[in-house]
Amino acid sequence: MILSLDTSTTVCSAALHTLTGELLGCYELFTERTASSRLTTLLHDVVAHAGFALADVSAIAVAKGPGSYTGLRIGVSTAKGLCFALDKPLIGINTLVAMTEQIRPFYAPGNALSGTLFCPMIDARRMEVYCAIYDQQGQEVQPTSATILDEQSFANWLAQQPVVFFGDGAAKARPVLTHPNAIFPAVQVRPSARTVGTLAVQAYAAGQFEDLIAFEPYYLKEFMTTKPKAVL
Known part of the structure; x- marks a missing residue:
């Protein structure tokens, strides 16, 4: 199985697919500021409610961007942490x-x-x-x-x-x-782990894995920060 996650925007989602592409489960949250507080819960639940454990998955897939700086950092960090802990390969999928x-x-x-x-x-x-x-x-x-x-x-x-x-x-x-x-379709299309997983199944079959140490989010633009004002 492949466990996928997407935190490219304010949408936070997790999905579980078999290696033949069958969708076993998908959880999506469309509320603000969900990624950091709910992501690990979603990942655990989508696997557990399908009747499996995290150790049973074959790979972890993540939407690598472009998207929100904060969201991408959270998603990629979580995916890499799971790969290190479970000794599983990482698959990165372009969000677009x-x-x-x-x-x-x-x-x-x-x-x-x-x-x-x-x-x-x-x-x-x-x-x-x-x-x-x-x-x-x-x-x-x-x-x-x-x-x-x-x-x-x-x-x-x-x-x-x-x-x-x-x-x-x-x-x-x-x-x-x-x-x-x-x-312009009337139906809103948002990033989702559901299709990240669909593409990750194809990448897994082709042996297209990321370098776990070197892999970083696809920010597309440099992160812009401002200097804090001096305290008077």
Whole structure:
């Protein structure tokens, strides 16, 4: 089995899959400030309620980012700690790829929207989002980046084919991306350990494991801090 976790945003989730891809359990919390206080409980419960122990899992998978600095640190630290304690391999999954896996099956090749591209977006302050673009096979056609949104964003893609924009950053994109090929689904798509696990099953079969010591979250941008004011 593979135990997966995602704390890329304020959503905190844990999932358990068999090595054949069957989902055994998934817990998700959508409240603020849940990752640090509830993550270990979710991980324990999703395994225990499926009738197993943590020692029974074959690998630990984690959404590596991009996303919240704090959330990613918590998730990756927890995943690495479990791997060290249980002597299990670590699998890192791009958060945007896992988000795309949630919505891609609804736009299967051959339907009315054949050729549709997918652009997952994570809010990154002001008019900036973390995003990438994937095709209907889930292959990357525009790499992950921090993008400032305006009327010309994605103009070259929208001129050629429909693009589905989703994730919490898509709310900022909707008012400025008015091209008829810009699609904004009514259903909200949030990062989830459910699809992190789906992709981790494939990575496990391919032997794609992380260097447990060197692995770090995919922050995408440097963490910005301010100096505290001097005490008078």
